[in-house]
Amino acid sequence: MMRPAQIKRLHDEGMEIGGHTVNHPILAMLDEEEARAEIVGGKRQLEEIIGAPVTLFAYPSGKPGRDYGPRDVRLVKEAGFVAAVSTIGGVANRAATFSSCRVLAPGTGIRAGWDCAFS
Numbered sequence: 001m002m003r004p005a006q007i008k009r010l011h012d013e014g015m016e017i018g019g020h021t022v023n024h025p026i027l028a029m030l031d032e033e034e035a036r037a038e039i040v041g042g043k044r045q046l047e048e049i050i051g052a053p054v055t056l057f058a059y060p061s062g063k064p065g066r067d068y069g070p071r072d073v074r075l076v077k078e079a080g081f082v083a084a085v086s087t088i089g090g091v092a093n094r095a096a097t098f099s100s101c102r103v104l105a106p107g108t109g110i111r112a113g114w115d116c117a118f119s
Contacts, residue, residue, distance in 0.1 A: 004049045011050040018056035019043045019081065026061055027072040035072055040079045055082040062087030 011017050021038040046054045057076050061067040064086050076084050
């Protein structure tokens with residue numbers, strides 16, 4: 001776990017900070033209000049730390065249809081995120097900005113998001 005000062009420093013140095021929930025639950029296992037509280041609560045905490053909007057989200061564990069579903073995609077949109085990523089690799093599909101696949105950029109160790117299912 002990173003301390004707030006570490007998160008703030010990363011942001012101040014130009015790193016994009018994205019949301020992930022408060023406690024890393026499997027969203028599909030929660031009722032709607034619990035899922036909303038995890039998504040919105042994590043976003044608010046990070047925004048307080050960095051003093052800026054948090055617009056990107058990563059689904060905990062991130063397997064579409066198992067760890068999160070269409071309800072959770074809707075909650076992420078309603079929370080004000082502009083895009084989200086899963087843990088599934090795949091081919092780009094610009095229409096699905098709320099369930100982007102994560103693809104390792106060869107030779108860099110950097111993961112880049114491309115669109116996947118559950119837009």
